[in-house]
Amino acid sequence: MSRFKISPWLSSSGGPLVVIGEGLAGMWRGLDGDPSDYHRACQIDDHAGRLEGVDGDILVLGDEPLDTAIATADDALLIIRWICAPSEAEVLAQLEQLELGSLTPIERLSIDWSSEALVLFDGVDWFDPQACLRLQLLSPHSEVSTFRYQPTPDTALLIHQIVPRQRAHPLLRSAGVQG
Numbered sequence: 001m002s003r004f005k006i007s008p009w010l011s012s013s014g015g016p017l018v019v020i021g022e023g024l025a026g027m028w029r030g031l032d033g034d035p036s037d038y039h040r041a042c043q044i045d046d047h048a049g050r051l052e053g054v055d056g057d058i059l060v061l062g063d064e065p066l067d068t069a070i071a072t073a074d075d076a077l078l079i080i081r082w083i084c085a086p087s088e089a090e091v092l093a094q095l096e097q098l099e100l101g102s103l104t105p106i107e108r109l110s111i112d113w114s115s116e117a118l119v120l121f122d123g124v125d126w127f128d129p130q131a132c133l134r135l136q137l138l139s140p141h142s143e144v145s146t147f148r149y150q151p152t153p154d155t156a157l158l159i160h161q162i163v164p165r166q167r168a169h170p171l172l173r174s175a176g177v178q179g
Contacts, residue, residue, distance in 0.1 A: 007070040007133050015065035016041050018123040020058045021114030025127040041123040047146045056114025070133050081158035094151045107146040139164035
């Protein structure tokens with residue numbers, strides 16, 4: 001039995017991919033506009049970055065147009081981006097061996113989405129409900145940690161882990177300390 005439930009793979013026509021609250025996704029205009037949503041997303045230089053939206057943040061998965069899937073388990077919500085591997089079977093086999101606790105994040109960011117129901121799609125296009133992946137969060141206030149996972153010389157993945165953000169204690173928050 002598999003440790004993770006894996007979505008279908010989503011390909012990009014050049015990326016970047018975006019993750020946005022499903023209720024706001026219809027406002028995404030891809031290449032239309034000046035500046036376009038797509039051009040704003042292309043300003044993200046990292047593997048993952050945040051754009052401010054009207055009613056919530058937008059996660060941009062930058063860098064390269066990698067095939068992408070969602071992996072879920074009882075204790076995990078992961079966005080898996082396929083850098084290289086000889087086959088999908090190899091990707092899935094290596095995911096079964098994944099121990100995130102042994103990896104060091106290469107990036108980390110806080111994000112406040114508009115809702116717990118999110119969609120992931122190619123940022124070059126207008127939102128199409130038939131061409132997206134769906135995610136369900138525990139909280140719209142999240143931390144996104146990015147890991148590079150290369151278990152073999154022939155297999156490498158970018159993994160974005162999404163977890164609920166821990167709220168700062170009220171006394172710490174009033175003292176200017178963020179949680």
